[in-house]
Amino acid sequence: MQILDSILLSHGSGGVESQNLITELFYPLLEGCVIGGGEDAGITDSKSGKFAVSTDGYVVSPLFFAGGDIGKLSVCGSCNDVAMMGAKARYLSASFMLEEGFLIADLKCIVESFAKILKQSEAKLISADTKVLPKGALDKIFITTTAIGEFLHPHLNLSAFRIPQDCAIIVSGNIGTHGAVIYSNREGINLHSDLQSDCALLYPILEPLFKEEIRLYALRDATRGGIASVLNEWANASNIGIEIEEAHLPILPQVRGICELLGFEAYNLANEGMCVLCVAKEDATKALEILHSQGAKDAAYIGCTMTQNPKKVILRTTFGAKRFLDYPSGELLPRIC
Known part of the structure; x- marks a missing residue:
């Protein structure tokens, strides 16, 4: 896809336009300089x-x-x-x-x-x-x-480009919270809610996983573009399919309400204190137990990687249907982070 003649707000959204700008302009011009x-x-x-x-x-x-x-x-x-x-x-x-x-x-x-x-x-x-x-x-x-x-734990070798098939996908907390807060706090939008941003440091809840040598393949904090961007980046980088269960996604009721009111999907909204983890399936239960013990009480298993549908993210809805969960497109929330 060819980039446009001028920069749009959507080029900074963390979605497909952002990816196009980076891969089609920055990377070619910086070839040989980027490590x-x-x-x-x-x-x-x-x-x-x-x-x-x-x-x-x-x-x-x-x-x-x-x-x-x-x-x-x-x-x-x-x-x-x-x-x-x-x-x-x-x-x-x-x-x-x-x-x-x-x-x-x-x-x-x-x-x-x-x-x-x-x-x-x-x-x-x-x-x-x-x-x-x-x-x-x-x-x-x-x-x-x-x-x-x-790096205090040298055994770690995390990368979006080396994710194997048949791994568990976990989120460390509720999704879309920061984005929903920014919208409800935005000037001119009069939404009354006790919802607060999840903005927080993540290393403290992750370090016990590192110490226990849980088999982690990739981590990503789901900021601009939310988990939809993270999962699509992983699927493309490692040439794998990913399937997630809508019913397993932890979303606060206030966030659901804001999304329904404004026509958004929580998967596309930013977080600032939640990350997505790709973990060996055998270690998923232990990883969740550790996260819960560190205060990440809403951490949840949401899906897995697979051989089918490489480079695609599939969302299994609460009705049992399946649909593609694509990169966010356009500009949902300017000035989100």
Whole structure:
């Protein structure tokens, strides 16, 4: 598929348009320069050891939402990306882009939140930058963070490109929660709910799995594009089929209500404190027990990988029918993370 003449909002949604932009523009022009393989974080080996590195930009709107804000989000997001490769975030760098006229009180709240979750992660800020742009040049504040993660469990070899057939697919919590919160908090949309974003650090609930040497093949935090994007990326990367059970998907009633009201599907909505795990079927029950013991009480088995329908994700509905679960297309939620 040929990319368009100009950038659309949908190119940043995490769906099919995002994938086309990356594979048809960035990868060809950067050929020979890229050592990452399309994972959540790149892996680098040096004399001092093996590290995972991830960079991400955060442009969420609204800046403050139920359960978090852009400061918390920017730390959790990059720390979670290296965690998806099995690494614990040790260092962070950050860039704060500020609009002229942005309230100092709001900036203070954001930096306090940033600092609080950074301390929880046990990572250290080793470099930072601030820039101020004229009013109208950007919308209030954008934050970019880079995380460097250390591999404390060298037996891990996680990759979306080496997922075998007949494995269990597990989610660590409810799906679509962050996206639903952002919509219900969005300016001009008057939805009253006690729903809070799932924005949280993931390494603490995953480390016991690493220590127990559960046979993990891949991890991915389901941010932009939700689990629909994650599962389609895995199916394409490893040339496998994936079938999931709609009845097994943990979705909060408030999220279902928002989706029904606004015509969305929870599989396409972002999460910021939930990940998808590909686990050996023999270890799936133990993996769930560990996740539940770590506070991930809504973790659930949702499906499996298979030989049939390679590069496709099949959703078995609650009525027993089957349909393809495709990449999200278009722009559901601008400024989601």
